[in-house]
Amino acid sequence: MPDKKITELPVVSTISDLDIAPVVQGGLISGETRRTTVAQLRSGILAERPLHVREFGAVGDGTTDDTAAINAAISAAFALGGGTVLLGPRRYLVNSGELLVRENVILQGQLHQGGFRMNSDYATVRYTIVLNPAYTIRVQRNGGIHGVAIMRSGMTRATTLRQGLDEAAAFAGTAVTLGNGAAGGSAGNGADSSLTRLLILGFNWGIWSEGNARVRISDILGDCTNGLYLGRSFDVSRISEVNWHPLLTTARSWSNTRIPIAAVENNGSGLFRITTASPHGLASGDMINVAEVRGSGAPACYGRWVVTVVDGSRLDLRGSSFAGLWGSGGAVYINPNRRLGSAFVINDADMASFENCFEYGHEIGFDVQNAVHAGHFSNVGTDGWNDMADPSTVGIRIAGTSLRTKWVGGFISSKGCSVQVTTTGAEQHEIIGVDVTGGARRIAEVLSGQLSFVGCDFTGAPGTGNVTISAIHLGSGTGSLIVTGCDTSPVTFTADNAAAMQKLQLAANRPGTSTPNTQRIAAGRLELASVSAAAAIETRLSTDVDGAVNIHRRSATDGAQLTLANSASSVVAQLSVASNDLVLETRSGATVTERLRMASNGTLTVGTGPLVLAADPTAALHAATRQYVDAQFTDRRMTTVLLSGATALAQASHNARMLIANPGTTLSINWASTGDGFSCSVVNRTGGDLALTLSGFTGSTPSNSDGFTKIRSGGVATLLLYSPDGGTTRICHLTGAGAP
Incomplete structure (x- = not known):
């Protein structure tokens, strides 16, 4: 190459690591002129900086597969003993394999991704990994992901009700897996890993952790069928500020669609056929809810159904049995915000902590499964579309061998049943200071296990038809249910039987300023006890499941000296309703015998024993019209x-x-x-x-x-x-x- 001035040299379009550039000519210390490569320059000047995926060939245009380049950057950081790998403000497609965030490596985007976007438009969100749902991002011990959006590839922006239903149905795969165990698989080595400030959209599972201790997950926003699974997690994992919300379909004119019902009839094959007042836009296999029909003459069509479309305004409810005669009223609710999974699942974990977490629209909000020991939930919440009145959803479900679960603050709202307990142990679960709202079915169900409500506010309504959404129900296998210091004014307590109702304990509850100081018991037994100062005599008044009012004492024999110890409860009097007759019975020896019966038509019948009145009607203040013969009442003046x-x-x-x-x-x-x-x-x-x-x-x-x-x-x-x-x-x- 002939000699040229520097200004005459061609401009270099790209510089590779092997390019040679003169740097220093001879100086005072060194008389020789030295040269270096770009690679030497990078390693000398930027020796301690984070690695960037662009240095390893990542393009970030959303269409080029950057899987190998990002993994190469992570491996390079791992080879240095750990460090940070940066994503630029681009969209990186991962389409050919898993991303493996190796030990001691952090994959980092921007400070915070946020969540809600106008019209659910996430197409321009940067610092994004667009992930093929056939793969996952796997995080190993001490690794983490911070400030990154993770979106399922193929995700589209829904602009109509039909597109919203289809988009929710297309959710697939698992976005992030902690450790070596894939979703539903065996344990992995993801202990002490961390996930923060993530936006996760469009997957079947947002985060899956199995067999990892001391994980830290915080500041997560996402829209997935199922949110977070935390299984076999020990040594106090911490979960905070995690919010699963239907971001891809919410806040749109069609997000919650209600269509009035024009007719309900038999389809000719024994199924309910619904005619809507306007076109429904549904396809066969879609799911709807039918509400507001409890009092219309066709209560059996209330609830959740999968439909077969007859035409643009008619739907058949699969699996239904037509009954009743519809008169008017009712509506079809179409909900693209419905997520048929669980927002939080906790299984086999000790002292896991959940703080300031929330979900909307899931089948189950918090699903506490087997062997969860002393789980702590602080200021957490669940919510849903209450108008839809879906009886199948559950806010909190505590099940299996879980024990000593604590819920403090927050609210559980707008589910079919806000709280459901089906545990096997004798330890008490506690819900403290929580606003527990009656949904489409009940406020709470204690089917087995022990539960305490302390200082809670219950809200609800009596419902219509055979539905009581303000009920707290005790199943036949229930343990104790303690309700203390709560606002119970809207609550009706129900039970499968009298034995179950006897497990209810009420103490120091607030009846409400406009409600009399009474407690409604729909079935079972309510007992009011009076104990002497010496605790030697006790009298109890109780109501049984059959409607009888019983007066009890703690002795099987008469006498003033009644003792509490070593004595069985004995019914001494009973007031009951039999075939609409009011019946009074008292004990005579070993049996309770009818003494007085007032029939529904007003007839008063005296049982065994005479009716004795005072001989002197004036002294006894009897009516002057009564006549007496031998001190006995005989007739009344016409x-x-x-x-x-x-x-x-x-x-x-x-x-x-x-x-x-x-x-x-x-x-x-x-x-x-x-x-x-x-x-x-x-x-x-x-x-x-x-x-x-x-x-x-x-x-x-x-x-x-x-x-x-x-x-x-x-x-x-x-x-x-x-x-x-x-x-x-x-x-x-x-x-x-x-x-x-």
Whole structure:
């Protein structure tokens, strides 16, 4: 190459590590001119800087596969003993294998990714890994990912209800796996790893950790079918500020779609067929909820259904059984924000801590499974579309061999059941200071295991039809349920049986300023106890599942000296309702015997034993109309009733009474309103003979041996109704001052 001035040399478009550049000509210390390569320059000047994926060939255009380049950068950092690998403000496609974040290496993007984007447009988010859902990003011991968005490849921006449903159905794969165990696989070596400030979108699982101790996960925003799985995690893993929310479909005009129902009918094959008031836009296999129909005559179609589309406005509910006769009302709810998974799953972990975590729209909010010991949840929350009234969802589920779980603060809202406990151990789970809201089914269900509500606020409503969303329910296998210091004004306690209700303990609860100081018990037993100062005598008042009110004492025998020790509870009196009769029973020896019965029609019947009244009615303040024979009550003076118009005689108003028929009176008698055994006396003061109009009798006129069918003017006659053969023959007999 001929000699040229430097300004005449061609411009270098790219510089490689092997390029030679003169740097120093001879100086005072060294008289020689030295040269260096670009690689030497980089290693000398930038020896301690983080590595960048661009240095290893990553393009970051969202379409070029950068898997090998990013892994190479991570491996280079690992070879140096660990360090930070930087992602630039680009979108890196990982399409041909896993990313392996090796021990002591941090993959880092920007300070924070945020979450919500207008119209769910995430196409321009930078510092992003676009991940093929067939692969995962695996993090090993002491490794981590900070400030990165992880998005499923193929994810699109939904702009219609149909696209929103399809996008949620397309979620697949696992975004981040801690350790060597793949999702659902065996344990891995991801102990002491950390994930912070991540945005995770479009996967079946957001984060999966199996067999990793002391993991740290914080400041995560994501939209996945299932959020975080933490299994076999020991030595206190810390989870904080993790929020799983339907970011890809929320805050749109079609996010929560409600379509009124125009008709409900049998489809001809025994299924419910719903006709919507406007086009539904659904496809066969989509899921809907039907609500607001409990009181419409077709309550059986309430709930969640997979549909078969008949046409643009008609849907058949798969698996339904048509029943009832729909009149009006109801709506179809279509929810692309629904996520048919669990936001948080914890299994076999000790002292795991969850703080300031939240989820919206999942099938189960927090699923605490087997062998979770002393899990701590502080200021956590669950939420959903309450209007949709989905009875299948659960806010908190504590199950299996989990023990001593603690929930402090936050709220559990808008699920079918806010809290469900099905544990096997005898240890108590506690929910403290939490706002627990009744959803579409119940506030809480304690089906087995032990639970305490302390200082909680319960909210809900009585529901309609056979649904009580303000109920706290005890199953037949329940352990103790303690409710103390809570606002129980909206709560109805229910139970499978009386034995289950006896496991309920209420203490020092707040009934609410506008609600009387009472507690509703829908089934089972409520006991109120009174114990003497010496704790030697106890009296209890209880209500049983059959509606009986019992008075108990702690002794099987009479006597003033009753002791609590070594004595069984004995019923001494019982007030109950049997076939709408009010029955009072008292103990006589070893049995409880009926003493008094008030029938639904008002008849009062004395059982065994006489009815004794005072001999002197004046001294006893009895009514002056009562007559006494040998100090016993025998009869009551006949009551008079004044008549002056058209009168239909009835059992309740006229039986065993003296009727004064003044001018203008007409009389009619219907057997259905009077019946066998009805009688009355009539004084005719109308100024003429008084006729009787009969209906429902064997004859159309009164029966009388003299042929009289009217009551003589100024006379007194008795009317007696009877059936000599038990009802086939029905007679009105007139005696006394009759007239032809």
